[in-house]
Amino acid sequence: MSDSESSRPTEQWGSKLGVILAVAGSAVGLGNFLRFPGQAAANGGGAFMIPYFISFLIVGIPICWAEWTMGRYGGKFGFHSSPGIFSVLWRNPLSKYIGSLGLLIPVVIYMYYVYIESWCLAYAFYYATGDLDLGKNPASYSNFFTELTGQVSDGAIISGDHDSDGRVEFALQPIFWFFLITFVVNFYFIYRGLSKGIERFCKFAMPLLILAAIGVAIRVLTLPEQPLPEPWPRSLPQALPTSQWDTLKETALAPKTTPPEMRKSVVTAFNHYFDGIQENQEGYDGDIPVLPPVGFANSDQGMGIAMGYLRAGDKAEPYVTWLHKVHEDLSQSQKLQLQDLERSQTSLVTELQATVKAQTLLKAAADHKGAPPPAEAMAKFQEDEVALKEQLKGITAKRKEIIASTGAGAMPSLLPFLVTINEKLTNDQWTEAQERYAALEVARLRRTVFNGLGYMWNPDLSRLFEANVWLAAAGQIFFSLSIGFGIILTYASYLRRDDDVVLSGLTASSTNEFCEVVLGGLVAIPSTFLFLGMASTISVIEKGSTFGLGFNTLPAVFANMPAGRWIGMIWFGLLFLAGITSSLSMLQPAIAFLEEGFNLKRRASVSALGLMTLSGALTVIYFSHNVTALDTMDFWVGTFAIFVLATIEVILFGWVIGIKASFAEAHRGADMHIPRVFGFILKFVTPVFLLTIFAFWLQQNFADRVQQMFDNPAVMLTVLYLIIILLFMFLLISLAAEQWRKIGLGEKEVAE
Structure with missing residues (x-):
């Protein structure tokens, strides 16, 4: 191995707890507290949990174990990014380019996710100052949210009112400054590295996040019965x-x-x-x-x-x-x-x-x-x-x-x-x-909290015969556990070769499920039912909007609560923390690639990635009308590409590497062994389930999304931007592969 390769900076986790909290932090986010309760209530309540837990068992846990195992295996060869890891998992010239999805997905999701985090920070700040005391009308909060996020027109966030000559004055709106603060906070911890930045923050933030969520949940559960309004x-x-x-x-x-x-x-x-x-x-x-x-x-x-x-x-x-x-x-x-x-x-x-x-x-x-x-x-x-x-x-x-x-x-x-x-x-x-x-x-x-819980959790078993319910359950598992993102591959690659991956993966997934099912399921829907009633709760759920529930309806609910201003501040502060723990993980795969592919120092790789993600975030901010760019990126990368990458990972684990070899690697240093039945599940059940879900999903969404590109120039420009980013990553991977070939990286295991 050459000197240049051996001098390349390497990092490791400081502790087993640190990596578990970091992986759990990457999964615990806005989807746990906003998306999950709406999905559950809209898809049969308690009945939704049947396909949800089936998806968790045959998709979530198996892919999680596969990613932990393949990531640690790739790390033994000195790779910490998905292109490098894929190149040793499947010795084929195409494999490293398939691994580009593990760079594209987290980087692009970060571009719009950090902007959503800034909304949460803004709401927490405005609650603290009292500026979000808009009364009990959900429409008031809807108007506030629309204006805050610039959904009135493209460019609204970077332009102000018209001057006397009718020209638009350049003026950055408040949400832009909240975005900059959020962006800087993220990059501060990312720059500090794996153990001193991401791990240290998650060790502090995850317990605080869970305590805050428990506190809000207890407050909701102890709210008194509300008077039943007449028509x-x-x-x-x-x-x-x-x-x-x-x-x-x-x-x-x-x-x-x-x-x-x-x-x-x-x-x-x-x-x-x-x-x-x-x-x-x-x-x-x-x-x-x-x-x-x-x-x-x-x-x-x-x-x-x-x-x-x-x-x-x-x-x-x-x-x-x-x-x-x-x-x-x-x-x-x-x-x-x-x-x-x-x-x-x-x-x-x-x-x-x-x-x-x-x-x-x-x-x-x-x-x-x-x-x-x-x-x-x-x-x-x-x-x-x-x-x-x-x-x-x-x-x-x-x-x-x-x-x-x-x-x-x-x-x-x-x-x-x-x-x-x-x-x-x-x-x-x-x-x-x-x-x-x-x-x-x-x-x-x-109108009691427990009737609200009953509305959310009482099973409507007839919904189990609807394909959409199963699609929603599988989609929620993907969204929630961060599987198919490429993040776990990178995080696991920093483990030592005998560090446990089976129990650690299960623990991280279980932490996420606790936050989602137990804490996320106790706040949003029950409190909405309590103060706005059954009909309004149904109306909110049927609209199917995470943003509508989180930023329009819940503030009206908090306005009805005793000490609602402070509950609102804690709630949106919690969402901000949850968002940060997720977004910190999204850039580590690309940073690892730049460091191992071009021998860049942390400062250079973080700076380069900062410029790239800033360009994407500004695209999202500029095309703010009806959050067009955000929605487009979320569909093509945050949904479509994730399904593709997860399916490829399962096929690699079960068919290319093989279940026997994969399980042998997973069980190295394991505190527990994967049950044998999961060998059959990973080889046959999971890929068939994924491909079936993917086919139904494409049938329902793909044609309409393609048509949107031709109907809306902003959608077309956003898709072209994504294609340019992907082609640029192909070029970088090609250059990095040449560097790896010269120094022999990936040909044999490296010393710890």
Whole structure:
């Protein structure tokens, strides 16, 4: 071995605990506390945990062990980056270029992840200063978040207002400075190296993060039951000034008012209410629990029922009395049944509308050609339409059966007032709409934390037959454990040749699962349920936005909590810490590559990587409209490339190296052995599972994503940027390979 190679700087972990906490830190991040609870609640609650833990056992743990083992093996040959490690795992000229994914993935994810971290830092700071006290209206926080992150337009973060001549003034917005602080903090610890920087920070940050999460979880679990709000037609009169309520009521009573027009007036009234509470204006009562209409209550039919109630006046009292009687008599399980029926009906109605629309389009296309529509296709659509209508009839009948079981008698009808509403519905349709609206009212659960936990964890076993649920579970495991990133390969390569990888890998994964399932599952959804209620919680979950839950909804939840300002500060401080522990790990693979490929010192490699990642981060910051660049990078690198790399790793471990040789390497110095059944799982089950999931995923997402490149120039530019980065990495790998060949690196094991 040449002098140049032997002088190349080498690093090692300071302790076994340090490497476990560092690997756990790379996995524990925003996905644990925001993405996981939303995924679980949206995909069957407790039922989601079945495919989740199956994915953990046949994908998460096996790939984790494979990465730890292959990383340590590559480290024996002096390699600490995936191109070098792949070159000794598979002695093929192409292997090192396949390993480029292990550089591309963490580097690109860092480019946008560090920006998201800065959002958390900004929120924690604004909570500490009191500037994030925006009241109880989620819309206020949504507007704040949109403006803070520059989603209004591209370039909004680096430009200010227009001057007197109409020109845009150059002005860096506050979030840019939070980004710079976050960027510098990351590189400070990265520059200090593996043991003095990353390991030392994770030893401090991980226990603090877990303690903070436990503290917030305890606070949520000990919150008292919240009053159950009445629907807005009965609660707003008590919460608004008389003049404002009279104006809203006049709109409802006006014969020409349509439900969509009424909805606009209701939205305006709620905005006035939330603003009035925040500014302590006279006439607004913040002690009255009031929630905006969501779901069916916010539809045209639901708004029509509310208008009919207001038009009925005192004559609606029998209906209100009946509602209270049914609500009291229904059991918890019956209320949950009614909620399940509502979700099923919403889904079926959407499917029915799509079927009817497809028939209309097919007929229109045939008429345009002057020919009859395809008989077979039309027959299939009509058959589907009949089947869907039958299912809807079954839901209506079941709903009536549940309510009738209370013995409260027939529902007092508002039909004489509903038929006066400017909406083209038959009497039967109005009656069915009132029954559906009433079922939502009587199915309201007591707003306790434990009912919130029940909503999240009670299993809906019918969801197990949906492919999307399994896709979501597998995707969450990838996202959560950081497998397929290339990070664990690099971290494990710094282990000594007899350091344990089996128990260490299992411990790091278990730490992540504790943070995700136990701590992440106890905060976001239960607290949202407690303060915003069932309907609003469902609405948030159905939107499927991690950002919406974390930065729009939870701040409104904290605003309802005693000492919510400080809970919010701790929560977003926790998210910032979780983000930092993850992002610190993302650049080590590329730093290791620059050091071993070009014999660079730490300062030079960190500086070079800093410039590259800064260019990518600025791309994300500039193309801020609807977070376009961030979303594009997250899809093509943070999802697509991760699936590809993880699948390649499993094939390498199980087929190229072979299970026997792989397990022999894994068991060297191991405190425990991998159960033999995992040999079969790693060789057959995991790759088949991954390829199946990947095929379904491509079918659902790939075509739309490709089309986006042609529809949106910002998406195309971001993809081109990613391609340039990948080609640049190919060039660097080619140059590094020549250097390795000259010094003989990788040909034999190196001395420790």
